[in-house]
Amino acid sequence: MPWFGKRALIAAAVVSALPLLAAAQDTERELERYRQMLTADPWSNPGLLDVDRGAALWKEKRGPKNVSLERCDLGRGPGKVKGAFAVLPRYFRDAKRVMDVETRLVWCMEKLQGFSRAEILKRPYSKANQPGTDLEALATYVAHQSKGFKFQPSLRYRKEKEALAIGEALFFRRQGPMDFSCATCHVEPGKRIRLQELPVLVKPEVARREIGGWPAYRVSQGTVMTMQHRITDCYWQMRLPQIDYGSDATIALTMYLANQAKGGEITAPQIER
Numbered sequence: 001m002p003w004f005g006k007r008a009l010i011a012a013a014v015v016s017a018l019p020l021l022a023a024a025q026d027t028e029r030e031l032e033r034y035r036q037m038l039t040a041d042p043w044s045n046p047g048l049l050d051v052d053r054g055a056a057l058w059k060e061k062r063g064p065k066n067v068s069l070e071r072c073d074l075g076r077g078p079g080k081v082k083g084a085f086a087v088l089p090r091y092f093r094d095a096k097r098v099m100d101v102e103t104r105l106v107w108c109m110e111k112l113q114g115f116s117r118a119e120i121l122k123r124p125y126s127k128a129n130q131p132g133t134d135l136e137a138l139a140t141y142v143a144h145q146s147k148g149f150k151f152q153p154s155l156r157y158r159k160e161k162e163a164l165a166i167g168e169a170l171f172f173r174r175q176g177p178m179d180f181s182c183a184t185c186h187v188e189p190g191k192r193i194r195l196q197e198l199p200v201l202v203k204p205e206v207a208r209r210e211i212g213g214w215p216a217y218r219v220s221q222g223t224v225m226t227m228q229h230r231i232t233d234c235y236w237q238m239r240l241p242q243i244d245y246g247s248d249a250t251i252a253l254t255m256y257l258a259n260q261a262k263g264g265e266i267t268a269p270q271i272e273r
């Protein structure tokens, strides 16, 4: 192709991209307006239905042992739910590992209620148009019980510091067929995928605003989405094999994100796209 032909083509492409860009900005503005309308009236947040369902599940006697979760220790002592989420993930001596809210809930369902881990993990989270799972509701309830608290991740134990270091390394580690890291999508401002602006999670002011909203109610999905699910989904976007629910890698990444969000207020369940 002669040089002027190529130039003309590029110029045409740039010109024709302009209305698209404007349309994308319009859509994003409208979506933002919709999210604002849902948040303006706190009672219109459908995620609160999951909070209620989680509260009922928490108190209900269930499982082979027919007991409730009211003795579950989320780190502040058995049965203490208020504020517990703000200090998660953290090291649990009984389990000898760092756990996030979801792995801790699975632990309590297993140890207190006698559910089998394999059974719980058959469907830890819902896909689009599926009814929400018990774990989703419970995690949303527990997070909501820390609404207004600020993230103050615990870094007292060696394993907690280790998890943070591993989480940070994983966040920046390029891997998989696309050679992507989390940082590929979450570091540079102004990046977007399918109209969705990508949050710059390495900026504490962004992390503080975003991370405390999880589990979040996803309008596009019609249910709440947990952080374990979010991370699995982002790994899927990186074209990596499905990461294990509650694996040390997912918890380490959650530890990194919670530390990025340190001092940020917990607002879960926030409304997402």
Ligand code: HEC
Pocket (backbone or CB within 6 Å): 171, 180, 181, 182, 183, 184, 185, 186, 193, 196, 198, 199, 210, 211, 213, 230, 231, 234, 235, 237, 238, 253, 257, 272, 273
């Ligand atoms: C290929 C791009 C891509 C990569 C790589 C990626 N993500 Fe994401 N991530 C997204 C998109 C897109 C969204 C927003 C999706 C939405 O709102 O629908 C998102 C959202 C998130 C959110 C929610 C933030 C908010 O808005 O509250 C978190 C947390 C997150 N990603 C963490 C990670 C982690 C951890 C990794 C690495 C394991 C990662 N992401 C890798 C594309 C990516």
